[in-house]
Amino acid sequence: MVDIWIVVLRGVQYAAGALLLGLPAFMLYSQRAVASLELRWPRQVLIWAAAALAVAAPAALLAQTAMMAGSLNEAVKPASLAFMVTGMGLGKALMVRTLAAALALGATLLLRPGRPTWSVLTLLGVIVSASFAWTGHGAATEGAGHAVHLISDVVHAVAASIWIGALAAFAVLIGRRPSSNPSWDASVARSLTGFAGVGTAAVGALVVTGLINSAFLVGPSKALELWTSPYGDLLMIKLVLFGLMVGLAAVHRFRLAPLMARDAGQALPHLKKSLTVEFAVALAILAVIAVMGTLPPPAAL
Structure with missing residues (x-):
C-alpha cells in the first residue's frame, strides 16, 4: 500500500513541478506576445500547483520513511524522520522541494504578476525540477560517472518541465479563446511561433x-x-x-502555427485537439516515470 502512495505522490510532484517551472518560464519568454491579453489564470494555476507540491512533497517524505522503517507508526516517530532528513539525500531533496514549493506559494499569493514575479517563480521551479534528480536513479550512480549522470538528470527534468508547462499554457489559451477576437488570435499565433526555439532546445536536451x-x-x-x-x-x-509528443510538436510548429497566423478559425479546432492529446500524452509519461522511479534499472540487475 505504501508503494502505491509513493507512485501516486511522485506523479503529483512531477506534474506540479512541471507547472511551477514551465508556466512562469512561458510567461517570461512569451511576454511580448501575450502581454496584451492580461492573463489572470496563470497565477491561479500556480497557486494550486504550489499548494499541491507543498502537500505532496512532505507526504512523500513520510511515505518513503514508512517504507524504510517498516510501518507508518515507525515513520511518524521524530527519530525516524530526523534520520531521513539529515542522513539521506532523498530526505534532504524532499525538504528542499517542500521549502521551494512553500516559497513559490507565498510569492504567487503576495507578489503582483509581472516579470520580477515570473523570474522568482522560474528560479524556484528550477530548484524543484533539479531536486527530482536527487530523488531518482541519477543520485544513486556511483564512481566517476556520478556527476555526469546527476547533471544529465537535472537537465532532463528542467527541459521536460519547460515543455510540459508550455503545453499547459497553450492548452488553456486555446480553451479560453474569446469568440471573434483577431488581436487574441494574433497574440497566440506569435506565442506559438516564439516557442519554436524554446521547444526545439527542450526536445534536443x-x-x-x-x-x-x-x-x-x-x-x-x-x-x-x-x-x-x-x-x-x-x-x-x-x-x-x-x-508521439515530438510528432505532434512538429505538426504544431510547421503546420498549425503558420495556419493560425493566416486563418485562426480554420486552425483552432485542429490545434485544440492536438494540444489536448499532446498534454494528455505528457501526463501519461509522467505517470510512467513515477512507476519507473520505484523499479531497479536493467544495469542494476
Whole structure:
C-alpha cells in the first residue's frame, strides 16, 4: 500500500513541478506576445500547483520513511524522520522541494504578476525540477560517472518541465479563446511561433540527456533486451509516447502555427485537439516515470 502512495505522490510532484517551472518560464519568454491579453489564470494555476507540491512533497517524505522503517507508526516517530532528513539525500531533496514549493506559494499569493514575479517563480521551479534528480536513479550512480549522470538528470527534468508547462499554457489559451477576437488570435499565433526555439532546445536536451541516462541505467549490453525487465518495458512505452509528443510538436510548429497566423478559425479546432492529446500524452509519461522511479534499472540487475 505504501508503494502505491509513493507512485501516486511522485506523479503529483512531477506534474506540479512541471507547472511551477514551465508556466512562469512561458510567461517570461512569451511576454511580448501575450502581454496584451492580461492573463489572470496563470497565477491561479500556480497557486494550486504550489499548494499541491507543498502537500505532496512532505507526504512523500513520510511515505518513503514508512517504507524504510517498516510501518507508518515507525515513520511518524521524530527519530525516524530526523534520520531521513539529515542522513539521506532523498530526505534532504524532499525538504528542499517542500521549502521551494512553500516559497513559490507565498510569492504567487503576495507578489503582483509581472516579470520580477515570473523570474522568482522560474528560479524556484528550477530548484524543484533539479531536486527530482536527487530523488531518482541519477543520485544513486556511483564512481566517476556520478556527476555526469546527476547533471544529465537535472537537465532532463528542467527541459521536460519547460515543455510540459508550455503545453499547459497553450492548452488553456486555446480553451479560453474569446469568440471573434483577431488581436487574441494574433497574440497566440506569435506565442506559438516564439516557442519554436524554446521547444526545439527542450526536445534536443531531452534526447541528449535521455541517451546519457540510458547509458547509465540500461547499459549498452542490455539495450536490446529491454523487454526482459519491468523497467525496460516502461522505458519502451515512454519512448513511444515521447515520439508521439515530438510528432505532434512538429505538426504544431510547421503546420498549425503558420495556419493560425493566416486563418485562426480554420486552425483552432485542429490545434485544440492536438494540444489536448499532446498534454494528455505528457501526463501519461509522467505517470510512467513515477512507476519507473520505484523499479531497479536493467544495469542494476
